[in-house]
Amino acid sequence: MKAIVHVGLKPGVLDPQGKAVADTLGRLGFDEVGSARIGKVIELDLTGDLDAAAAEARVREMCETLLANTVIESYRIELQA
Amino acid sequence: MKSAVIVFPGSNCDRDAAVALETMTGQAPAMIWHKDASLPDGLDLVVVPGGFSYGDYLRCGAMAGNSPIIEPLKAHATRGGYVLGICNGFQILCETGLLPGALMRNASLHFVCKPQALRPDSANSAFTSAYAGTSEVSIPIAHHDGNYFADKATLDALEGGGRVAFRYVDNPNGSARNIAGILSENGRVLGMMPHPERAIGGHEGGADGRGVFESLLGAD
Numbered sequence: 001m002k003a004i005v006h007v008g009l010k011p012g013v014l015d016p017q018g019k020a021v022a023d024t025l026g027r028l029g030f031d032e033v034g035s036a037r038i039g040k041v042i043e044l045d046l047t048g049d050l051d052a053a054a055a056e057a058r059v060r061e062m063c064e065t066l067l068a069n070t071v072i073e074s075y076r077i078e079l080q081a
Numbered sequence: 082m083k084s085a086v087i088v089f090p091g092s093n094c095d096r097d098a099a100v101a102l103e104t105m106t107g108q109a110p111a112m113i114w115h116k117d118a119s120l121p122d123g124l125d126l127v128v129v130p131g132g133f134s135y136g137d138y139l140r141c142g143a144m145a146g147n148s149p150i151i152e153p154l155k156a157h158a159t160r161g162g163y164v165l166g167i168c169n170g171f172q173i174l175c176e177t178g179l180l181p182g183a184l185m186r187n188a189s190l191h192f193v194c195k196p197q198a199l200r201p202d203s204a205n206s207a208f209t210s211a212y213a214g215t216s217e218v219s220i221p222i223a224h225h226d227g228n229y230f231a232d233k234a235t236l237d238a239l240e241g242g243g244r245v246a247f248r249y250v251d252n253p254n255g256s257a258r259n260i261a262g263i264l265s266e267n268g269r270v271l272g273m274m275p276h277p278e279r280a281i282g283g284h285e286g287g288a289d290g291r292g293v294f295e296s297l298l299g300a301d
Contacts, residue, residue, distance in 0.1 A: 009185075013230065014255070016190050040139075066147055069140055069176065071183040072230055 001046045003059045004078040007068045008039030042067055052079055082298060084110040084126040087154070089145045094131035094167065094278065101278035102128065105294035115148040126163040126297060127154060129170030131223075131276060141184060141226045142169060146176030155179060163207065163297060164270040168224055171262070171272035180263055180272045181239070182231030187224070188255025194223040196287065197275055198250035199261055203243045206264055207300035208271040211292035217250060218289035220275040227274040229256035229263075239263055246271055 009015045015037050022036040044062075046055055059077050068075040084102050088095045095112065102110045110128070111121050120127065135144035145151075158164050158179055166174035174180045187193060196219045201212035212218065231239070236257055239245055247262040254274075262273025277290030 013185070014188065014228075016186060016188050016255075020190060066143060067139070069143070069183050071175075071181075071232075072185060 001050060001052075001055055002080040003044040003046055003055060004080065005042040005044065005059060005063060005067055006039060006076040006078070007042065007063075007073050008037055008075075009072055010074045013072050055079055082106040082108065082125045083121075083123055084108070084128065085113050085120060085124050086110045086128045086130055087113050087115055087150055088130070089115045089132070089134035089148065089173075091134045091136055092130050092132035092169070094169075094276065097276070098128045098130045098167065098278045101281045101290070101294065102126075104281055105291065106298065113150060115145065115150045118149050118153070120150070120153045120157055124157060124162055126165060127157055128278075129154070129164065129166040129173050130278075131168030131170060134169055134173065137226075140176070142172035142174075142176040145169075145173045151177050158265070158270050161267065161269055163300070164265075165208065165293070165297075166270070166272040167276055167278060168222075168227075168274055171274055172226065174270065174272045179270050180265055181235045182229055182257075182263070184226050184274070185228040185230050185255075186226050187228050187253070189253075192223075192225040193227070193253045195221070195253075197222040197253060197261075199247045199275060200250055201292075202245040202248050203264065205243070206246060206268050206271070206296070208264070208293050208296050209246050210299060211295040215292070218292070219280070219287055220247075220277055220290050221279045221285075221287070222253060222275045224254070224274055227254040227256065229254075229260045229274075231257060236260075242266065244268075247273055247275065 280290030282288035
């Protein structure tokens with residue numbers, strides 16, 4: 001099973017990189033871009049016989065322990081068979 | 082004063098810290114590799130030095146904050162030992178939860194490296210008592226991720242509890258409420274982005290960082 005973890009800054013936390021990207025896109029003529037947020041994608045290959053619920057619980061624990069800093073970041077977990 | 086410096090892969094201010102500690106306390110610190118499972122007995126102070134532990138992979142301080150040495154470091158802090166986290170050390174202490182909040186990318190997106198004017202904000206702490214009556218000091222900064230963030234309740238608690246140790250004069254990185262360094266609730270842990278170990282006199286110029294060590298030498 002594969003787990004895809006999306007980590008990004010929480011809404012309201014300033015993302016200067018996202019702002020720089022949005023500004024540059026605007027300068028390049030992509031006027032429809034109102035704002036941009038930059039995040040990370042972490043792909044985990046999970047071994048063993050975990051069912052989806054157990055896998056999600058384990059990955060959530062990984063997020064809380066290491067993968068995200070929940071003071072500033074939120075995360076979303078996507079499981080692929 | 083018996084001290085130790087924790088060394089991570091990618092630390093680069095560990096030797097600066099060691100020179101400063103030996104100069105200021107008269108005793109060379111123990112250099113402790115981050116994979117060690119314990120700290121030496123009877124330590125008064127542990128310094129978590131600056132640098133780029135684990136190449137800042139994932140987030141600054143994220144990997145180091147989960148190193149084997151962190152549990153003994155927490156035990157040291159819990160029993161009232163002093164901990165000084167400088168720059169990357171401050172980021173690591175926030176990751177471990179020993180200090181609240183987080184350090185984010187500088188609002189300017191630029192790495193900032195310069196002498197920085199600071200205002201000692203809480204001159205009655207074990208780390209800052211020597212700055213009593215001093216309105217401004219100059220201590221070098223050198224970081225890309227020094228933008229201190231915490232929610233409003235945490236910031237209010239830090240300010241209300243006299244736990245802001247230093248504030249920036251002319252905020253260089255976007256830090257909330259100009260915060261450059263904060264203390265733990267029991268006042269035994271200080272995290273700060275500026276480098277006092279680089280300002281103890283000598284060839285690097287400036288001696289305003291000595292106060293941090295002089296304060297500790299005068300503390301219980």
